[in-house]
Amino acid sequence: MAFKGTIVIDMEKCKGCDVCVTGCPNSCIALSKKVNKKGYNYLEMLNEDSCIGCANCAVICPDGVLEVYRVKV
Amino acid sequence: MTREEIIKPENLVYRRTPVLTDATMHYCPGCGHGTVHRMIAEVIEEMGIQENTIGIAPVGCSVLAYNYFDVDFIEAAHGRAPAIATAIKRLKPDHFVFSYQGDGDLAAIGTGETIHTCNRGENITMIFVNNGIYGMTGGQMAPTTLEGMKTATSPYGRDREIMGNTLKITELLAQLPGTCYVTRQAVYSPATARKCKKAIRQAFEYQKLGKGVSFVEVVSNCNSGWKLQPVQANEWLVENMLPMFPLGDMKVPDKE
Amino acid sequence: MSKELRLMKGNEAIAEAAIRCGVDGYFGYPITPQSEILEHLMAEKPYEKTGMVVLQAESEVASINMVYGGAATGKRVMTTSSSPGISLMQEGLSYIAGAELPALIVNVVRGGPGLGTIQPSQADYFQTTKGGGHGDYRLITLAPSSVQEMYDFVELGFELAFKYRNPVMILSDGVIGQVMEKVEVDDYKPRWTDEYIKQNFPWAAFGKLPTRNHNIITSLELDSSKQEQVNIRIQSKYKECEAKEVRYEEIMTQDAEYLFVAYGSSARICQKAIELARSEGIKVGLLRPITLWPFPSKALKALGQKMKGILSIEMSAGQMVEDVKLAVECRVPVEHYGRFGGIIPTPTEICEALKKVIAK
Numbered sequence: 171m172a173f174k175g176t177i178v179i180d181m182e183k184c185k186g187c188d189v190c191v192t193g194c195p196n197s198c199i200a201l202s203k204k205v206n207k208k209g210y211n212y213l214e215m216l217n218e219d220s221c222i223g224c225a226n227c228a229v230i231c232p233d234g235v236l237e238v239y240r241v242k243v
Numbered sequence: 244m245t246r247e248e249i250i251k252p253e254n255l256v257y258r259r260t261p262v263l264t265d266a267t268m269h270y271c272p273g274c275g276h277g278t279v280h281r282m283i284a285e286v287i288e289e290m291g292i293q294e295n296t297i298g299i300a301p302v303g304c305s306v307l308a309y310n311y312f313d314v315d316f317i318e319a320a321h322g323r324a325p326a327i328a329t330a331i332k333r334l335k336p337d338h339f340v341f342s343y344q345g346d347g348d349l350a351a352i353g354t355g356e357t358i359h360t361c362n363r364g365e366n367i368t369m370i371f372v373n374n375g376i377y378g379m380t381g382g383q384m385a386p387t388t389l390e391g392m393k394t395a396t397s398p399y400g401r402d403r404e405i406m407g408n409t410l411k412i413t414e415l416l417a418q419l420p421g422t423c424y425v426t427r428q429a430v431y432s433p434a435t436a437r438k439c440k441k442a443i444r445q446a447f448e449y450q451k452l453g454k455g456v457s458f459v460e461v462v463s464n465c466n467s468g469w470k471l472q473p474v475q476a477n478e479w480l481v482e483n484m485l486p487m488f489p490l491g492d493m494k495v496p497d498k499e
Numbered sequence: 500m501s502k503e504l505r506l507m508k509g510n511e512a513i514a515e516a517a518i519r520c521g522v523d524g525y526f527g528y529p530i531t532p533q534s535e536i537l538e539h540l541m542a543e544k545p546y547e548k549t550g551m552v553v554l555q556a557e558s559e560v561a562s563i564n565m566v567y568g569g570a571a572t573g574k575r576v577m578t579t580s581s582s583p584g585i586s587l588m589q590e591g592l593s594y595i596a597g598a599e600l601p602a603l604i605v606n607v608v609r610g611g612p613g614l615g616t617i618q619p620s621q622a623d624y625f626q627t628t629k630g631g632g633h634g635d636y637r638l639i640t641l642a643p644s645s646v647q648e649m650y651d652f653v654e655l656g657f658e659l660a661f662k663y664r665n666p667v668m669i670l671s672d673g674v675i676g677q678v679m680e681k682v683e684v685d686d687y688k689p690r691w692t693d694e695y696i697k698q699n700f701p702w703a704a705f706g707k708l709p710t711r712n713h714n715i716i717t718s719l720e721l722d723s724s725k726q727e728q729v730n731i732r733i734q735s736k737y738k739e740c741e742a743k744e745v746r747y748e749e750i751m752t753q754d755a756e757y758l759f760v761a762y763g764s765s766a767r768i769c770q771k772a773i774e775l776a777r778s779e780g781i782k783v784g785l786l787r788p789i790t791l792w793p794f795p796s797k798a799l800k801a802l803g804q805k806m807k808g809i810l811s812i813e814m815s816a817g818q819m820v821e822d823v824k825l826a827v828e829c830r831v832p833v834e835h836y837g838r839f840g841g842i843i844p845t846p847t848e849i850c851e852a853l854k855k856v857i858a859k
């Protein structure tokens with residue numbers, strides 16, 4: 171069974187720690203070159219098509235800034 | 244399938260638990276405290292115990308933990324959280340009581356309260372976040388600082404001849420008859436974080452049984468104190484902290 | 500219906516009062532001369548009678564923090580100790596005052612400094628009334644001079660503690676703790692129900708209600724402008740306390756030309772000294788502060804103006820005497836007489852000291 175997923179990022183709460191990026195199995199996410207109001211390079215979805223909604227990024231996020239959605243395909 | 248088609252309430256698999264408040268945590272980027280907070284809050288949500296849980300915050304980096312949990316919370320004097328938890332549980336035995344402490348709080352200044360609370364077998368859950376350093380005060384040596392590790396008060400590395408040995412307090416607490424569940428976990432990766440949450444859930448479940456202290460140590464990072472980027476800090480943790488503080492259960496209650 | 504009379508030690512009276520007035524929890528550590536309190540509580544099994552929790556903690560530090568925890572949930576909790584143990588509790592007392600929690604602490608004072616002696620003393624007056632721990636806070640301080648007052652002040656102490664959300668100290672001493680006297684005791688009163696606490700103490704951390712935000716009990720405020728407001732609020736509470744809660748007793752002051760000021764067991768000894776002095780024609784009376792903080796300064800100022808001289812009698816090197824001098828604004832000669840290190844002054848000694856004041 172295959173899954174297709176995506177995430178919603180609360181970019182203003184993201185501190186750009188990069189921990190979720192290393193946790194992503196499909197290299198879907200990366201830190202932006204832009205910064206948020208606090209000056210952090212926030213998280214961006216880079217490769218939406220590869221996201222399987224595994225929630226690894228959300229599970230490891232220290233600031234709880236991620237929402238994860240997933241559907242069976 | 245478009246992003247808009249996926250983002251629908253019925254497809255939601257993970258969201259920030261409402262047991263956390265909306266406050267932005269003050270922790271440094273990548274700090275494990277935030278992850279541990281979230282997991283405790285998720286466990287409280289899953290068990291449906293938000294209204295009869297009372298938390299106790301320490302002194303140290305997590306001194307402001309009470310701002311982040313949407314449960315009634317009490318801020319303790321440095322090291323005294325287990326004494327406070329003891330009284331609350333005894334006076335309100337139908338409530339879930341948990342303490343949240345760092346290594347300086349639990350294993351240095353509060354060692355007496357820690358050991359006696361564990362030895363008496365109070366029916367509470369103790370969460371112990373061990374990052375081997377005093378974060379809040381600026382990176383000084385902790386009882387759990389590794390030998391050779393550089394801190395603000397061991398600038399040439401911890402020398403056991405001068406500064407004594409690294410304290411593995413969790414192993415010590417596992418020896419006490421008053422602890423029912425003693426485990427060491429970590430949150431440096433999705434897999435360890437998921438395991439850690441299961442352990443926290445177990446600890447709260449064991450509190451229901453009334454068999455004594457359920458104790459979860461979480462080996463965590465201190466990027467600022469260790470002077471590393473968050474990802475590097477997690478790698479350093481695996482290479483250096485885990486050999487001294489191996490993960491796993493040290494004590495599990497007998498099955499009945 | 501007349502009340503039940505019991506013969507008991509001051510320390511036992513504290514314990515008995517705690518059980519009978521419906522205290523929820525006692526957390527303590529043994530130390531002479533007050534160990535009978537914990538012993539009596541354990542012997543009486545209040546957990547069977549009223550559901551009261553009694554726990555022997557691992558230290559005074561743990562005891563006071565257990566009190567902090569219990570008080571934070573809106574329960575009536577207390578601890579007792581003697582001087583060296585009370586010194587260990589100062590950090591916790593400061594936190595309890597800072598977090599504005601109600602609690603009762605009993606100090607059965609012994610001689611110091613250091614390990615000192617196990618004999619009676621009143622040398623913890625400064626520690627109790629001027630601070631003790633860090634920061635700007637006060638302890639409402641009740642000074643019993645009989646076993647009956649040891650009993651009565653437990654309930655009064657809790658009443659004041661909850662009224663002002665501030666720790667209350669019963670400042671006793673080894674004499675009042677150890678002496679046996681008859682005491683009128685009350686019937687057992689039920690402890691407060693959780694519902695009562697919810698209704699009356701909405702600030703307490705007893706578990707979040709769906710109808711309110713989470714309650715936080717803390718003494719921390721990193722924003723100095725807010726912390727100053729916290730201090731201002733606490734100080735205004737203390738002003739109200741000073742206006743409303745002063746308690747004292749006057750004995751033979753109507754025709755007095757000289758005045759003893761003494762509290763606790765010293766006040767008892769002064770009553771005998773008054774008899775002796777008056778038999779020699781010296782018109783002396785006594786003002787006995789019952790609240791040491793707030794101190795009965797106004798009453799003392801008014802009374803002091805009529806006096807030729809005032810003698811402050813304490814089992815210390817002279818601590819309360821400073822408050823006596825401040826109260827009378829140095830308009831009346833004020834002297835101190837005291838014994839310390841566990842020595843109790845005799846009525847004769849006190850009379851002799853008074854004669855020296857008169858001779859001046």
